[in-house]
Amino acid sequence: MKRVRILTFSLCLIPFLVLVFKVFQSDLGPDPAKELALLTGEWAINFLLLALAMTPLRQLSGRVEFAQRRRMVGLFALFYASAHFMVWVVFLLGLRWGAIIEEVVERPYITVGFSSFLILVALGVTSPRAMVRRLGKNWRRLHRLVYVAGVLAVVHLVWIVRTDLSQAFIYGVLLVVLLGWRVVFARHRVRGAA
Ligand code: HEM
DSSP states (O other): OHHHHHHHHHHHHHHHHHHHHHHHTTOSOSOHHHHHHHHHHHHHHHHHHHHHHHHHHHHHHOOHHHHHTHHHHHHHHHHHHHHHHHHIIIIISTTOHHHHHHHHHHOHHHHHHHHHHHHHHHHHHTOSHHHHHHHTHHHHHHHTHHHHHHHHHHHHHHHHOSSOOHHHHHHHHHHHHHHHHHHHHHHHHHHHHO
């Protein structure tokens, strides 16, 4: 159990270590700040979708380890989204904090990205077991917002890519499959209960 936890944690940290390695090797191409923004953004959405896939994976495989690691994977989505946010604030905005509000209000792709990030922060803050107990039924309701965060992240991506939409399309299809799975499974459960 503890070994699985350590293994999951180490695997989730690998993309970050690769990023740090690339920074130290100056291996980020002609526009390092933009490359960092793109890479951290990609890992944020990868982990977000992976977190959403943990329940279907548990149901398909019957292995509870997937459900047990869902929180950690979700927190890594928040971790990479925070790194993405920091890269944007530090390297792309040059620490002009006032520009944050301006950009969030004026650029629709930033507005949706930022909204997705705020949802991830709210889910991260309420993820400890003590918060689960404290919020009771509302915890489940709040954590359904993870699907909204996923939709906003995909919209953010669609808004950014101007020519090649294939990457955004793949993420969009994955999200629809995961959402569809949840809806079908929830209906199944209601029928079973009836
Ligand atoms: C905190 C709010 C956010 C801001 C300010 C932000 C900003 C940005 C910026 C400036 C870019 C580069 C755009 C360009 O090509 O010029 C970008 C790309 C991207 N962002 Fe965000 N973002 C935010 C939140 C998120 C979140 C929450 C996710 C996913 C969970 C995400 C996923 C992505 C992805 C996948 C890309 C594109 C990567 C690629 O084209 O390879 N972003 N974002």
